[in-house]
Amino acid sequence: MPKQSKRPGFSEQSQASYNTRLREELLKMPPPRERLKLGDGGRIVIPAAMREAMGVKPGDTLIAHVEDGVLHVVSYDMNLRKIQADMQKYKKPGESIVDEFLAERRAMWGEE
Template sequence: MAAVDDQTPRAQLTASPDGRVTIPAPLRRAAGIEPGRRLVAYVEDGRVVLEEWEHLLRRVQRRVIAATSGHSGSAADALIADRRAEAAHEDVSADATLAGRGAHGPDPA
């Protein structure tokens, strides 16, 4: 985890009764979060992490490319690599869809 300097915006947050947490504007600005931007939320090392959907997709694609680059296997191996990349893309899309639907649970009526 990167060190946090004294200039990094900080805030103490409290979850609302329905579990929602509002990210204050200074933190959103520092993170580059703009209205309408698609984010994926996940837990890593006990922390909630927000990441742009497109950034996560590029990261997964780079991992797949790195895992398959330099491989001089058969056409079947290339097809398998393509299918794995496609499956990774679908997993990210499904996660983003779940996050967009409010993975925190239904809103109380």
């Protein structure tokens, strides 16, 4: 058996213990960027990890817009939840906008 040299920097050190939980979490994370190819008719395929992160599946409705040359794609449901959250700041506590609307319409139609 050949004699091993004691040169600095070449000695083996034990590897840190393997963390399976961390590996699983990293595998669940979608890649931050994907390279896509524009197909016939302007079609693109959204990679599975990105579809999962968006919470969409085949057949779901998506909303797309271009801003400063960047294509933004969001699920219809996510967009609706964002709008509802944004509008929440205009609602007073205990207020029912639907009840107010119905009361206005009933008054307008002479039902109250």
